[in-house]
Amino acid sequence: MRVDLAENEPNGTVVALGDQDATALAGVRLVDVQPSGVGRWRLVPVVNRVGAVRVGHLDVVVHPKASFASVLFMLGFARDPGFVPHEVSGSEADDLWSAVGETLARLADRALRRGVLQGYVTREESLAVLRGRMRVADQIATRPGMLLPLEVTFDEYEADIAENKILRAALHRASLVPRLPGGIRARLMHLAGRLDGVSPLVPGAPLPAWSPSRANQRYQPALRLAELVLRAIGLSTSAGGAPVAAFVVDMAVVFEDFVTTALRESLAVLSPLGQTKGQYRSWLDQNSLVRIKPDVVHMVRGAPWLVFDAKYKLGYQDGGYPTADVYQVHAYCTALGLGRGYLVYAGSRAHGAAPVVHRVRNTEIDVVQWPLDVAVVPAMLIRQISELATAALRGSL
Structure with missing residues (x-):
């Protein structure tokens, strides 16, 4: 079932919903969930909040004054003025999940068209031969009097860099959201597959830092949206085990x-x-x-x-x-x-x-x-x- 509400709509609507799903929906803070009889709840949009939430089989969408494409643009531009208008898809259906998934797939495809970006990654390992430079303090602290193995630090030129970690994580998360057309979901999964071997991000940890440069210029539009996806899209489960997906912003x-x-x-x-x-x-x-x-x-x-x-x-x-x-x-x-x-x-x-x-x-x-x-x-x-x-x-x- 899908419920569509206008931003700041004062009266909302009444739906049939189990107690656990109602609790999960209330926790997202897209709508106020008010009891309206046995097993029935009135959903009223929280002031200035817009977005989409899915709890179990219920989809709740609060539509903003702007299109969802414009909301995505304002979010991206506020974080980075390099986020230009044509980087955001103007979806005809104005469906949030489709707008996010389609735009990320398009930008990621453009980023990866010339191959997966590589860069230097600093590694600290224990090796039988000297590579890079030896960490003398660590060698003495961990292996006093021993010659091998050596505690060394070296730079490796590879794909396991911050840019690819962020992009892979965003593609994976976007592919899991509800109500995506099959074609978009397949594109997101295919693009994420091109980054196999890149380390997954640790859940809850800060996103790895990256800096704009000539080397990652083709990645930058996709990275701006990828960071937005990772910060704004939440995936979890309710107390009753129902899947919960949410994208909620304060306009x-x-x-x-x-x-x-x-x-x-x-x-x-x-x-x-x-x-x-x-x-x-x-x-x-x-x-x-x-x-x-x-x-x-x-x-x-x-x-x-x-x-x-x-x-x-x-x-x-x-x-x-x-x-x-x-x-x-x-x-x-x-x-x-x-x-x-x-x-x-x-x-x-x-x-x-x-x-x-x-x-x-x-x-x-x-x-x-x-x-x-x-x-x-x-x-x-x-x-x-x-x-x-x-x-x-x-x-x-």
Whole structure:
């Protein structure tokens, strides 16, 4: 059985569900699971949470304002601005599991097309012959007075490197998620098979570190998504033994992180002499007792020049937004000595909303309510951020 819900849907829906499966579903925190009679439960989306969960034979999908492809893009871009729009599949069906699996398979196939990447791996072993360099301290500590075997350290050129470990683990995990079309699952398993011999990652351990370089350039798009898959997709079992698969994200965090990173990238091009800071820390009062922390502040010559605050909220029916957000940005402008601040909201342009300037009475301060349409394709998301950065710089002159 499949249940489809809209993001932040207030009433949810009622389903028949066993107690153990209900407990497992509640633990994922995609939906609130509320009793609604014997063996029946009301599922209400947790505020700003989107994604998909499968518990036993029940699939629950909470659809975001944006497409799942755009959500994947915002997640990837916030972590690494090198994650470009065309790297994310725009699945027609907009099914989360299919979008993840199809995109990872496509990027991994491109990464492995010229063969499996190899690199130098440092090994520490006990050998009968000297190879590399001897670890004298270890030799004395473990084999005092013995000549053989030797404790040595050497570099081996092989495929068992961080990049391949991450990619193999992500392909394997993505192949296990529910509701994947058979063709996509087969592609993922085939690609994972090409990395046989690469060491599996230790469950629960931090992902191995890798650094972008010319050598791994063809791997980088696949690695960005692979890391996202490993961090976001959870596979487990319920207390009753039912399989549980989950991909759940907090859209408020995703949106704010994406806006911060995208503004930083745009302003670096448009205002190269400036510096853009996320989660900028300052004080509201002269005694430095009341902390403020705007999402984005652009600095010029060491002084605040622009201030932005990102809010993933729905507007009211009359087209307005919570007034507390306007108060907040007004306070930021006052404390930072700025004449204009920007409230960046999600999901409004699709309904015809346009930027609105609010002049605060008896002041020279403008608060600009700037809606972004998150329902558009990823390339348009970046274009909208560029438009915002351009308008903000012009308004600050």
